Amino acid sequence: MDILRFITAGNVDDGKSTLIGRLLYDTGNIKTDVLQTITGEDTINLAHITDGLRAERQQGITIDVAYKYFTTADRKFIISDAPGHFQYTKNLVTGASGADVMILLVDAVTGITAQTKRHALVASFLRKKQIVVAINKIDAVGYSQAIYTSVCDTFSNIAAHLSLPGITYIPISALLGDNVINLSTNTPWYRGASLLQYLELCPPDQPINNIFRFIVQYVTKGNGIQYCAGKVVAGFVCAGDTVVIYPDGCTAVVRMIMNGFQDTDIAHAGQSVCLYIECTQAISRGSTISESNIIPQVNNTMDVNVCWLDEEPLVPGKEYYLQMNSCNTICCINEIISKTSVDTLENLPGGVTLEMNEFARIKIKTKDSLAFDSFQHIPPTGRGIIIDMETYYTSGAFVIL
Amino acid sequence: MDHLEILEGEAIHILREVAGQFRNPALMFSGGKDSTVLIHLMVKAFYPSPPPFPVLHIDTGHNFPEALTFRDDLARQYGLKLIVKEVEHTISKRGLQDATGKFPSRNALQSHTLMDAIKELGLDACIGGGRRDEEKARAKERNFSVRDASGAWKPYNQRPELWDIYNGRIQQGGNVRVFPISNWSELDVWRYIQREKIGLPSLYFSHERECIRHNGRLVAVSEYILIDGSDVLETKNVRYRTVGDMTCTAAVESNAFTVEEVIAEIENTNISERGQTRMDDQLSEAAMEDRKLKGYF
Numbered sequence: 027m028d029i030l031r032f033i034t035a036g037n038v039d040d041g042k043s044t045l046i047g048r049l050l051y052d053t054g055n056i057k058t059d060v061l062q063t064i065t066g067e068d069t070i071n072l073a074h075i076t077d078g079l080r081a082e083r084q085q086g087i088t089i090d091v092a093y094k095y096f097t098t099a100d101r102k103f104i105i106s107d108a109p110g111h112f113q114y115t116k117n118l119v120t121g122a123s124g125a126d127v128m129i130l131l132v133d134a135v136t137g138i139t140a141q142t143k144r145h146a147l148v149a150s151f152l153r154k155k156q157i158v159v160a161i162n163k164i165d166a167v168g169y170s171q172a173i174y175t176s177v178c179d180t181f182s183n184i185a186a187h188l189s190l191p192g193i194t195y196i197p198i199s200a201l202l203g204d205n206v207i208n209l210s211t212n213t214p215w216y217r218g219a220s221l222l223q224y225l226e227l228c229p230p231d232q233p234i235n236n237i238f239r240f241i242v243q244y245v246t247k248g249n250g251i252q253y254c255a256g257k258v259v260a261g262f263v264c265a266g267d268t269v270v271i272y273p274d275g276c277t278a279v280v281r282m283i284m285n286g287f288q289d290t291d292i293a294h295a296g297q298s299v300c301l302y303i304e305c306t307q308a309i310s311r312g313s314t315i316s317e318s319n320i321i322p323q324v325n326n327t328m329d330v331n332v333c334w335l336d337e338e339p340l341v342p343g344k345e346y347y348l349q350m351n352s353c354n355t356i357c358c359i360n361e362i363i364s365k366t367s368v369d370t371l372e373n374l375p376g377g378v379t380l381e382m383n384e385f386a387r388i389k390i391k392t393k394d395s396l397a398f399d400s401f402q403h404i405p406p407t408g409r410g411i412i413i414d415m416e417t418y419y420t421s422g423a424f425v426i427l
Numbered sequence: 428m429d430h431l432e433i434l435e436g437e438a439i440h441i442l443r444e445v446a447g448q449f450r451n452p453a454l455m456f457s458g459g460k461d462s463t464v465l466i467h468l469m470v471k472a473f474y475p476s477p478p479p480f481p482v483l484h485i486d487t488g489h490n491f492p493e494a495l496t497f498r499d500d501l502a503r504q505y506g507l508k509l510i511v512k513e514v515e516h517t518i519s520k521r522g523l524q525d526a527t528g529k530f531p532s533r534n535a536l537q538s539h540t541l542m543d544a545i546k547e548l549g550l551d552a553c554i555g556g557g558r559r560d561e562e563k564a565r566a567k568e569r570n571f572s573v574r575d576a577s578g579a580w581k582p583y584n585q586r587p588e589l590w591d592i593y594n595g596r597i598q599q600g601g602n603v604r605v606f607p608i609s610n611w612s613e614l615d616v617w618r619y620i621q622r623e624k625i626g627l628p629s630l631y632f633s634h635e636r637e638c639i640r641h642n643g644r645l646v647a648v649s650e651y652i653l654i655d656g657s658d659v660l661e662t663k664n665v666r667y668r669t670v671g672d673m674t675c676t677a678a679v680e681s682n683a684f685t686v687e688e689v690i691a692e693i694e695n696t697n698i699s700e701r702g703q704t705r706m707d708d709q710l711s712e713a714a715m716e717d718r719k720l721k722g723y724f
Contacts, residue, residue: 027430059702078563079582080713090585092566093559095612102430104610116587120569123589243443246476253476255443257436286471296428298439300474311447335587349592352447411592418596420587 027097030230033106033122035145036131038087041162045131045200046094046107047072049222052207055096072200089114091121101226110141112368115148115383116335119423122148126230129158129221134167134197138180144368146181150188151333151385153401153425156228157185158194160221164213165199171215187371196221233295234260238269239322239399239407240301240315241351251281252309254301256352259406261317262294263301271305272314272397273324278305312353314397314407322397322407328390329363329427332380336414336421340380340388346421348392350410356393357412363387390424401425431619438465438607439472440591441570445552445605446472446479448595452552452605453483453510455724458494459670460627461556461608463501464616467625468607469554470505480554481508485540487533488515489651489672497628512544529653530646530706532675538722542578545602552595554605555724560612561701564716570609576600578722604724613668613700614693621686630667631689633681637662644677644706668693668704675706 036042047064050056051072064074077083078092088109096103106121108114122128128149132142149157159181167173174197185193196205197213198221204210205220219227238261242254263269267280282302283290293299303309316322334340340359348357362376365386380386401408405425412422428436445452454469456462469478484498502509514533517540518525526533545553559566569588572580575598586594595603608616620627638645639658645665646652651674654660665678666689683689696703715723 028428029430029433057699057702058697060699078565078567078716080716081583089583090567092563093610094566095560095610097612097614102612102615117585120587120589124591243440244446244473246473248475255473257440284474287474294428296433296436298436298443298472347596349594351592352444406590409590409592411587411589411594413594413596418594418598420589420594423587423589 027100027102028230029102029104030127030225030228031104031106031125032127032129032225033108033125034129034131035108035110035118035122035148036162037110037133037139037141040110040131040133041200042110042131043074043077043088043107044072045160045162045198045206046105047074048200048203048206049105050094050096052203053096053098053222087111090117098222098226103225112141112144112383115144118145119148119152119333119335122152122154123423125154127156127158127225127228128154129160131160131162132177132181134161134163134173134177137177138184140369142181143184143371146184146188146190147366147368147371147385148333150190151331151425153405154190155231156192156194157190158196158221158224161195161197162200164197165202165204169197169212174216184371194218194224196224234404235262235295237261237320237404238263238317239404241406242309242311242313242315243352244311245309251302251304254303254309254315256301257298258293258295259351260295260404262292264292268318270316270318270321271307271309272316272322273395274307275324276305276307277318278303278309278315312351314353316397322399324395324397326392326395327360328392328398330388330390330424331427332386332388332412332422332424334380334382334384334386334422336419337382338414338417338421339382340422342378345415347413347415348390348410349413350396350398351406353396355396357390359388360391361389363389387427388424398426400427431615431622434608434611434615435468435619437591437610438468441593441605441607442469442472442554444593444595445554448593449552449603451549452480452554453548453550454480454554455556456482456484456498457556457670458484458490458498458628459556460616460620460631461558463625463627464619465554465556465607466501466505466507467623478505478507481510483510483512483544483553485537485544486511486513487537487672488513489533489674491628491630491670491673493628493630494670510544510548512540514540516540517543526674530641530674531651532672532706534672534675535718535721535723538578538718542722545578550602551597552603552605554607556608557606557724558611559609562715564713564719568606568609570606571595572604572606573597574602574604574722578602580719582716614690617686617690617693621690628670630670633664633666633684635662636665636678638665638678644704645680646677647673649673668700671705677704677706679703
């Protein structure tokens with residue numbers, strides 16, 4: 027059994043919570059006592075399954091991400107049910123960051139809206155590789171192929187503009203179940219898979235397997251060996267390999283690899299292991315261990331795409347903390363190069379500030395030199411967060427160009 | 428990697444972030460299966476170094492004796508530093524009203540003892556075995572849940588948490604609640620226990636116990652609950668699906684004597700874990716959210 031993580035995003039009333047309720051219910055993943063709490067006099071309100079907070083139930087909206095779980099024969103699914111409102115985009119970004127698949131719900135009656143474009147922008151910012159546009163309430167438009175096609179055409183233009191790859195379009199009715207679990211006879215013109223069939227077959231995001239990167243989280247020492255506890259985030263490492271410790275750039279030898287209580291000859295991307303390293307210099311938390319062939323950049327400036335998450339706007343020239351994986355430093359934003367309009371998706375001049383839920387390209391200068399890769403190339407070593415030095419709030423998320 | 432390896436890797440990564448980011452963390456232990464799995468994960472995450480965090484037990488005074496014996500054995504076996512703080516002590520020191528009624532649960536009072544312990548020990552991170560699929564308010568938690576000095580959860584303005592980058596910075600007096608097994612289901616926990624051969628308190632397997640039936644749930648007869656003339660005492664073969672305070676945890680009828688048999692029963696049950704066994708969640712539709720707002724895990 028493997029794991030697939032997906033996020034559902036859509037406008038208020040697009041039927042997002044109903045869809046999740048439908049997936050959980052029709053796969054037999056809602057227990058009877060929980061079902062009772064969402065059952066009215068004669069009908070089940072599937073949407074209520076994801077409203078975890080009192081205010082959400084009272085106002086009928088989603089404020090923050092709720093995580094839900096279900097399994098089918100060969101796969102465990104982790105759903106992030108994300109809010110649709112523009113003001114909660116920061117929570118959508120939180121939920122979408124870890125997702126393998128992003129499902130954008132579009133109401134067949136109203137079609138593509140400004141909010142759909144914003145959600146597409148989030149997908150583009152996070153470089154999501156698998157996107158499903160679920161055209162919901164297809165029953166409410168008489169299962170019309172023409173309306174389905176028109177939504178597909180409109181979204182394809184947005185996808186082309188944002189360079190989004192891998193879009194799958196599925197006409198569904200979350201309320202009635204058409205094409206959610208099984209293919210529906212009401213849409214004979216649709217030749218693709220049902221939503222669940224798609225989710226059961228699509229691959230989870232694959233780590234980069236040919237370039238080695240390891241993040242050091244915690245170091246202890248003994249007998250001239252440094253025990254570096256951390257995670258292989260890309261590629262693999264073998265006992266006996268010569269590696270390079272960044273940002274210093276010193277060479278070291280991996281003497282042994284421990285995976286839990288057992289030693290192993292090789293560790294692959296995704297594994298949390300402990301490397302026994304012989305190195306003349308001290309290795310510390312936040313170091314990146316790399317292969318010697320394809321090495322990271324080491325620099326104190328970087329151009330990045332950022333999404334601002336804080337009510338306090340970004341102030342160029344102000345000092346912030348910067349965190350990449352387990353590595354911390356201080357930074358300031360030298361320049362807002364350009365912004366992307368969340369309404370039209372057009373590029374705009376950078377201006378002097380960045381408000382919450384805005385997207386921009388910026389130039390960052392860090393106090394210490396950092397080792398990093400481009401996000402497109404090796405995602406785990408190409409991303410980070412910006413933290414307010416007074417409130418400690420996670421104010422911005424960035425991906426390195 | 429299969430799903431258990433992925434979940435284990437995620438938990439170990441989080442535990443190592445705690446060790447790297449905080450000065451004075453503790454692992455919260457309840458005697459239950461989830462926190463027992465956490466201890467195993469902690470030992471594994473730092474091997475060959477010894478586990479870097481002490482284990483904190485908030486003792487309600489209404490524990491199952493089997494859970495306490497298990498706790499002490501586990502601490503000895505792994506060489507853990509065990510800290511026990513008693514709710515009884517908090518009640519007398521602070522002059523609090525003890526729980527009353529037929530099932531006098533100290534579940535809500537626990538939060539006071541926890542907050543006092545955090546202050547007294549200067550804890551900046553508390554690691555807990557809470558899982559998102561347990562309960563609807565828990566489904567909204569971050570892996571790093573930032574709390575201010577009052578311990579209160581602020582569900583309407585949570586810190587963004589992107590990828591697997593954890594920002595554990597806190598203001599003076601604040602602390603972070605950390606949930607390494609957020610993404611595990613009840614079955615994931617049991618399958619992991621099976622794979623790693625993790626020991627559990629005997630409560631988790633079928634045994635004979637004298638119970639009363641209350642609102643359809645089987646509650647163990649003990650000195651902590653009020654038995655009256657209307658109660659019918661029955662001896663049943665039961666096991667526990669969750670282990671909490673004896674006054675608010677119900678048993679389930681079971682003939683499962685091994686981990687494999689428990690897994691088979693859970694696969695076939697149609698009732699949720701807390702729904703079947705936790706009387707404290709049934710008080711209102713937002714009982715868990717309300718407890719969390721007051722500093723609970």
